Amino acid sequence: MQFDADQFRSLCAEHGLAVTHQRQVIYQALMSMHDHPNPEVVYEKVRKRIPSISLATVYKNIKTFVDSGLLREVSLHHGPARLETNLDPHHHLVCIQCKTIVDLDDGDLEPVRLKKKLPRGFSVQRYSVEVIGLCKHCST
Amino acid sequence: MQFDADQFRSLCAEHGLAVTHQRQVIYQALMSMHDHPNPEVVYEKVRKRIPSISLATVYKNIKTFVDSGLLREVSLHHGPARLETNLDPHHHLVCIQCKTIVDLDDGDLEPVRLKKKLPRGFSVQRYSVEVIGLCKHCST
DNA sequence: TATTAAACGATAATTATTATCAAACGTCAA
DNA sequence: TTGACGTTTGATAATAATTATCGTTTAATA
Numbered sequence: 001m002q003f004d005a006d007q008f009r010s011l012c013a014e015h016g017l018a019v020t021h022q023r024q025v026i027y028q029a030l031m032s033m034h035d036h037p038n039p040e041v042v043y044e045k046v047r048k049r050i051p052s053i054s055l056a057t058v059y060k061n062i063k064t065f066v067d068s069g070l071l072r073e074v075s076l077h078h079g080p081a082r083l084e085t086n087l088d089p090h091h092h093l094v095c096i097q098c099k100t101i102v103d104l105d106d107g108d109l110e111p112v113r114l115k116k117k118l119p120r121g122f123s124v125q126r127y128s129v130e131v132i133g134l135c136k137h138c139s140t
Numbered sequence: 141m142q143f144d145a146d147q148f149r150s151l152c153a154e155h156g157l158a159v160t161h162q163r164q165v166i167y168q169a170l171m172s173m174h175d176h177p178n179p180e181v182v183y184e185k186v187r188k189r190i191p192s193i194s195l196a197t198v199y200k201n202i203k204t205f206v207d208s209g210l211l212r213e214v215s216l217h218h219g220p221a222r223l224e225t226n227l228d229p230h231h232h233l234v235c236i237q238c239k240t241i242v243d244l245d246d247g248d249l250e251p252v253r254l255k256k257k258l259p260r261g262f263s264v265q266r267y268s269v270e271v272i273g274l275c276k277h278c279s280t
Numbered sequence: 281t282a283t284t285a286a287a288c289g290a291t292a293a294t295t296a297t298t299a300t301c302a303a304a305c306g307t308c309a310a
Numbered sequence: 311t312t313g314a315c316g317t318t319t320g321a322t323a324a325t326a327a328t329t330a331t332c333g334t335t336t337a338a339t340a
Contacts, residue, residue, distance in 0.1 A: 017286090017287095018285090018286055018287065018336085018337055018338070019337075019338095020286090020287060020288080020336075020337075021336095022287080022288070023287085030223060030225050031225050034243075035240070035241070036222045036223060036224050036241040037222070037223055038220040038221060038222055038223070038327090039220065039221060039223070039327080039328085040220065040326095040327085042223070052289080053288085053289085054288065054289040054290065054291095055289095055328095056288080056289070056290080056291085056328090056329085056330090057287080057288055057289070059327090059328065059329075060287080060288085060329090061287090062221075062223065063328095063329090064287095066223075069227070070225075071223055071224070071225055072223070072224050072225075072226075072227065073221050073222065073223060073224075074217060074221075074222040074223065074224055074232065074241060075215055075217035075222065077214060077215035077217045077218055078217050078218060078219060078220065078221045078222065078327095079218060079295090079296080079327090079328095080178040080179065080180065080218065080295085080296060080297090081178060081179060081202075081213050081214075081218045081296090081297090082176045082177070082178055082213065082214040082215065082218065083170060083176060083177055083178070083179070083182070083202065083206075083211055083212070083213060083214065084176050084211070084212050084213075084214055085170050085171050085210075085211055085212075086212075087209070087212065092214065093258065093259070093262060095262075096265065100175065101175070101176040101214060102259065103174075105256075107255070108254060108255055108256040109252060109253060109254050109255055109256075110250075110252070110253040110254075110255065112249060112250070112252070112269055112271075113249060113250040114248060114249050114250075114271075115247070115248055115249055115250065116245075116248040116249075118233065118271065119233070119242065119275075119276070120276060121275065121276025121277075121279065122233060122235075122271075122273055122274070122275055122276060123273045123274050123279055124271055124272070124273040125236065125272050125273040125274070126272050126273075127269060127270070127271055127272070128269070128270040128272055129252055129267060129268070129269050129270075130267070130268040130269075130270075131252075131254075131258065131262075131264055131267055132264070132265050132266050132267070132268055133262055133263045133264040133265040133266075134262070134263050134265070135259075135261070135262055136259070136260060136261025136262060137261075139261065139263055157317090158305085158306050158307070158316090158317055158318065159306075159307095160305075160306075160317090160318060160319080162318080162319070163318085178296090179296080179297085180295095180296085192320080193319085193320085194319065194320040194321065194322095195297095195320095196297090196298085196299090196319080196320070196321080196322085197318080197319055197320070199296090199297065199298075200298090200318080200319085201318095203297095203298090218296095219296090219297095219326090219327080220326085220327060220328090221327090221328090
């Protein structure tokens with residue numbers, strides 16, 4: 001407890017963030033959840049320890065943590081749906097900045113190969129590879 | 141023109157969809173856009189040919205096309221953000237049904253290897269592989 | 281401990297999407 | 311062709327997810 005609090009204190013110091021009770025409880029909630037929660041679920045969990053916390057505070061701190069690199073969003077594609085008519089197996093090149101998506105032919109990369117067994121009972125439908133980076137336009 | 145209309149007619153017949161002017165214009169707009177548009181952008185494009193079309197019609201037809209397999213959403217992760225605290229390079233196992241995400245260690249799969257050069261000026265930051273399928277729970 | 285900037289809580293606003301429902305349209309059999 | 315019936319459309323309300331606003335409270339630090 002004391003130890004974790006101190007750890008969090010120095011994490012915040014490193015990133016120039018004020019140490020608040022809400023912030024610490026949100027961070028600890030996130031660290032304890034290994035199932036990639038959405039903000040609403042984090043809110044519900046945090047509310048058990050701080051019933052009066054505001055949903056906006058949870059959103060704001062998540063944003064702060066992501067901006068500071070303490071936390072990541074699983075995908076660049078949350079938000080509005082993105083559509084495609086290319087039904088052949090293929091992959092994507094994605095720009096972190098402008099979110100532009102460019103197709104990459106399936107044949108343009110070596111097939112994905114697993115070294116380990118997947119969890120029991122999971123039936124694979126397809127693999128999707130994203131090459132993530134900055135496009136020409138955004139890197140200048 | 142006549143040819144495309146006939147093609148669309150049989151596509152609809154195959155999938156049990158009524159052939160409407162709106163539906164055809166939306167489909168042709170989508171087929172002509174190779175930049176993975178969102179529904180709003182499709183709406184703007186379609187409005188040039190049918191200024192009176194409703195945004196809801198665009199959404200409904202996109203849904204219909206996706207359900208019929210004529211169209212795909214680029215990612216399973218549109219909608220609410222999903223968060224993770226695992227900052228080490230890793231990949232994901234994703235269930236198409238319940239959207240559960242499970243981490244896959246970077247070492248659990250062979251490194252992604254490109255056979256072809258990427259478009260000029262794109263600087264790769266990382267690769268993200270998604271193993272997409274049905275989890276144990278959802279496949280029963 | 282006083283000052284100042286950062287964060288909080290309440291809530292309004294915005295964005296993305298789905299639901300509702302009456303009117304118009306497409307399908308198909310007579 | 312026409313008429314009955316189910317589907318689709320358009321207008322708009324409702325919902326979900328997120329961000330903005332702003333007055334109050336709290337943390338940092340001098």
